Amino acid sequence: MRLRILFLIGAVLLVLLSLGSAAGLFWMSTQFQSRTTSLSESIERVHSAERLALTLFILQIVQEFASIDAPPGVGPPISVDEARRRVLEQLQQIEQYSETAQQRELIASARNRVDAYLRAPAQEKLSRLREAVEATEAVSTANIERARAVRDEAKRGSEVARLIGLVLAVWIVMGAALVLAATRTRIYLPLLSIRRALAAFKSGQRESRVKQVGAPELRELAAEFNDMADTLVSQDARHVQFLAGVAHDLRTPLNALKLSAQVILRAPEPPPPEKVRESLVRISAQLDRLDRMVGDLLEQTRIEAGNLELRLEDCDLRELVADVVELHRPSSQQHQLELSVPNLPVSVRGDPTRLTQVLTNLLSNALKYSPRGGFVRVLLAQSQEEVTLSVSDEGVGIAPDEYEHIFEPFRRSKGSSAEIPGIGLGLSVSRRIVRAHGGDIEVVSQVGVGSTFRVRIPLQRPRA
DSSP states (O other): OOOHHHHHHHHHHHHHHHHHHHHHHHHHHHHHHHHHHHHHHHHHHHHHHHHHHHHHHHHHHHHHHSOOOOTTOOSSSSSSHHHHHHHHHHHHHHHHTOSSSSHHHHHHHHHHHHHHHHHHHHGGHHHHHHHHHHHHHHHHHHHHHHHHHHHHHHHHHHHHHHHHHHHHHHHHHHHHHHHHHHIIIIIIHHHHHHHHHHHHHTTTTTOOOOOOSSHHHHHHHHHHHHHHHHHHHHHHHHHHHHHHHHHHHHHHHHHHHHHHHHHEEEEEOOOHHHHHHHHHHHHHHHHHHHHHHHHHHHHHHHHTTOOOOOOOEEHHHHHHHHHHHHHHGGGSSSSEEEEEESOOOOOOOOOOOHHHHHHHHHHHHHTTTTTTOOOEEEEEEOOOOEEEEEEEOOOOOOOOTTTTTGGGGGGTTTTOOSSSSSOOOOHHHHHHHHHTTTTTEEEEEETTTTEEEEEEESSSSSOO
């Protein structure tokens, strides 16, 4: 599961938990408010019914005082009309708090009984009063029962609310635990493993690698680290191999120079001029070889530093090719160099020194990797869009799966024998030079038959 999906699930889970908690709290608050309101109204109805009964008794007393001749200043504090008005007001208050059909029926019965009492003649007042009071008591009793029912409902609601609160608390704790567990397993532990591997690799433990666990992004990061570590270890190994190869390849021409010089210096008498000339030719060839090796090293250093510079000018590629081929003709008696160039000049915009270096590397490789000799063919052709330079040999050849690897620094073909000198920089430097001119180098080869390296340079202003 990818990190963004994990974060999305965590966010959705937290939102659901928040919404569930909010909904539960809102429901509980609504239920408590409803129960409180219902209980308050029931209590108010009980009080109103009791006040109505009391007011009925007061009305009866006031009416009885009014029917007798009382001394002046002796009598009830309110009049009969005021007492009747209070009875009607309290009856209306009772009617305002009716909820159920039963309550409305009891209140209607009480109103009828109170009206009958108010209209009854004097001799029926007491009996009608008893009936009215009984009706109000019935209303009071019903509201008391209603209040008890509401109290019981509130108690059950409180228990449900506690249960819901417990469920929400457990839900939140479990959700948080799940998110923390997923975060620890999918994010924290893989990151900790990567940090430890980085620290171990930094301290020199080159075999340190990261297990690809956790979220896909972290697995990809671990894979990238492992690939980087493998690449660095491989580069270290290639650098060690390169240093060994450089030391070996430098020692070979140096030994040849040393032997040639010793042949002349240790001779009892000066050797004949032709022998001296042969020694000087060998010394010059070894010096050229050393110069190419050191030049390739310097060029690779400039390329890696991004300091490859081109001194562009219009040059005839046909003359450059012919000069390089003629320079290499005396280098081997086992090879036959064939040159094919157009009759007309082949003008390109480039760096003559760099292009000469490319052709020298290709031609030297063709001679070097053809230890049995044979033909080495150099072909220069021009089309409307590009110039093509091909160098073909009849040497050891290259396997197809190595076509790209041989252009990497310090990489040589697996078919190269230990007797064939080289440090694996010529082709890498040559490709970078050709690409700086806007072209490229490609190879076609067959193991045991030979190889053809083809340089393509477009007829346009190269990229410096």
